[in-house]
Every structure is written in C-alpha cells, then in structure tokens.
Amino acid sequence: MALADPENQLLLERDLQYAFWNNHCVVDAAIGTFIEYGTKDRRKNRESYAEMWRRWIYDDYYRSYLMPLEKYGLKIHHEDVEEAWKRITEKGYVHKTAQFFATGWFANFWRIDPLTEEDFEWFEFKYPGWYNEYGKWWEHYARLSKPNGHKPIAFEDVGYVYPHRCWTCMVPCMIREDTIMDTVDGQVRTYCSKTCHWTDKEVFRGSYQGRETPAMGRLVGLREWETCYHGWELPDVMKDQGYVRPDGKTLIPQPHVIFDDKYMWTLDHLKGIEFQSPNVLLNKMTPEERDAWLVGYKEGFTIK
Numbered sequence: 001m002a003l004a005d006p007e008n009q010l011l012l013e014r015d016l017q018y019a020f021w022n023n024h025c026v027v028d029a030a031i032g033t034f035i036e037y038g039t040k041d042r043r044k045n046r047e048s049y050a051e052m053w054r055r056w057i058y059d060d061y062y063r064s065y066l067m068p069l070e071k072y073g074l075k076i077h078h079e080d081v082e083e084a085w086k087r088i089t090e091k092g093y094v095h096k097t098a099q100f101f102a103t104g105w106f107a108n109f110w111r112i113d114p115l116t117e118e119d120f121e122w123f124e125f126k127y128p129g130w131y132n133e134y135g136k137w138w139e140h141y142a143r144l145s146k147p148n149g150h151k152p153i154a155f156e157d158v159g160y161v162y163p164h165r166c167w168t169c170m171v172p173c174m175i176r177e178d179t180i181m182d183t184v185d186g187q188v189r190t191y192c193s194k195t196c197h198w199t200d201k202e203v204f205r206g207s208y209q210g211r212e213t214p215a216m217g218r219l220v221g222l223r224e225w226e227t228c229y230h231g232w233e234l235p236d237v238m239k240d241q242g243y244v245r246p247d248g249k250t251l252i253p254q255p256h257v258i259f260d261d262k263y264m265w266t267l268d269h270l271k272g273i274e275f276q277s278p279n280v281l282l283n284k285m286t287p288e289e290r291d292a293w294l295v296g297y298k299e300g301f302t303i304k
C-alpha cells in the first residue's frame with residue numbers, strides 16, 4: 001500500500017491537495033452551473049448546489065474519505081475545503097461561472113436561456129442577496145438575447161468585464177480579489193487562487209521540495225482557447241470552431257431556446273467584431289501597466 005512507505009507521504013499529500021482543489025475549481029464551476037442554471041425546477045424545497053455540496057463533498061468526500069487519511073500520518077489541507085465552501089456560499093463561484101458561460105454564449109456548444117421571474121425568486125430565496133449582484137446582468141442578458149441591431153452581450157458595454165483565465169484550472173479568475181499574477185516560464189500568467197498558482201509554479205515540475213518528479217506533466221501550450229484566436233474576426237472564429245449550422249450562416253450557439261428562425265443569430269450579426277485574448281494583451285503591457293491593471297481587476301466591476 002502506498003501509505004505504508006513514509007517516503008511516499010510528501011507526494012501523496014501534494015497530489016491530494018492539488019487534486020482536491022482542481023476538482024473543486026473545474027467540477028463545481030461546471031456541475032454547479034448545470035444544476036443551478038440548467039433547470040426549470042424551482043421548487044423551494046429542491047436542494048441548491050450548495051446544499052448538495054455540503055452532503056456530497058463536505059460530509060461524504062471530506063469527512064469520510066480525506067479526514068480518515070490523517071490516521072496514516074498524511075497532512076490534509078482543511079483550509080482548502082473550507083475555502084472551496086466559502087467560494088460557493090459567500091463568493092458566488094457558481095453564479096459567476098454561469099454569468100461567464102452566458103456572456104460567452106457564442107463560444108458554447110449548449111444554450112443558456114434568459115432567466116425568468118420564477119428563476120430570480122428561487123435564486124434570491126436560496127442565495128439571499130443574489131439579485132443585487134447578478135439580477136441586473138441577467139436582465140441585460142434577456143434584453144440582448146434576440147438579435148436586434150446589437151452585438152452579443154460580451155461585446156456590448158453592460159458593465160461586465162470579460163475575465164482573465166486561470167492558467168492552472170482554466171476557469172476564469174472570477175473572484176477578482178483573489179486573482180494572482182506572476183511570470184512563470186517566461187510568460188505572464190493569471191491564477192484564480194493561491195492553490196492554483198502553487199500548482200503551476202511548484203507542483204507540475206521536475207522536482208518537488210527536493211524530490212525528483214520526472215513523470216509530472218507540465219501546464220504548457222495553448223491552454224486558453226482565446227489565445228488561439230487573438231486578432232481574428234469573430235465570424236472566422238465561429239467557422240473555424242465548426243459552430244455554424246448546415247445552412248452556412250446560422251450559429252449553433254444561441255442565447256435563448258426559441259426555435260424560430262427570425263430570432264436566430266447568424267454570422268452576419270457578428271461581422272466586424274474582433275476577438276482578443278486577455279492573456280496576450282496582458283503580456284504586451286509594460287510591468288507598470290500590468291501592476292496597475294491588476295489593481296483595477298481586483299476591484300471588480302459594476303453592472304450598469
């Protein structure tokens with residue numbers, strides 16, 4: 001058994017730590033959004049994702065699997081579990097992800113329709129204060145969901161600022177105040193959290209705290225899809241992604257679920273929009289510009 005040899009402890013602790021955090025970042029973002037925003041079941045007694053998380057992750061995974069490993073001398077990072085819980089319940093992690101997914105509807109292979117009054121009521125009931133932070137943005141989303149002479153919401157100024165991506169988990173840095181910027185492997189990168197920063201900078205490396213770890217992978221290459229399309233015209237991005245229907249013009253993604261041709265977005269609606277990668281732009285800045293940018297980024301934004 002791996003735990004029987006104390007030599008393994010350091011690397012096991014490392015693996016458990018980054019695995020927990022990466023799973024939290026990616027799975028809670030995606031599954032949380034599907035469960036909370038991809039449903040019409042707004043019964044008040046339906047468990048919210050936060051309530052499910054408490055059972056599935058906190059009680060089950062953490063308390064009945066991770067914690068007992070301490071008996072074998074492994075250090076468990078309780079603070080990461082607490083922080084994940086805080087991100088979901090206090091820092092709006094799932095709501096911010098849904099907002100980001102909906103902002104980038106043109107880049108999704110699924111559709112998020114505008115929220116209704118019933119949805120609003122449910123969110124406010126489950127997450128008091130929700131409307132103040134997200135309500136107005138969803139009203140903009142509804143208003144801009146049918147093509148009517150405007151651009152997709154991501155390219156209209158509603159006060160939302162398109163986020164930078166976390167180099168490690170690849171979910172954007174949406175909890176703005178926690179964003180970390182660092183130059184790693186000669187590139188300026190952003191991270192959503194200190195654990196993601198540590199994962200790239202110290203874990204996926206050839207050695208870890210003096211131990212050789214030649215089999216570890218590396219977080220390298222074109223990790224952000226935005227970078228692949230920096231400077232492209234948006235209609236060309238859509239064609240290159242295969243996001244156009246067989247008629248050659250209607251987009252596969254749509255910011256609503258109305259099945260009526262007159263409300264469908266087409267390539268024509270995207271003409272003249274240039275797509276840019278936040279990370280490429282960040283790397284072009286001077287160090288002083290970048291420091292000033294980070295201060296502003298951490299302050300967040302106000303929806304109009």
Ligand SMILES: [Zn+2]
Nearest residue numbers: 166169192196
């Ligand atoms: Zn991250």
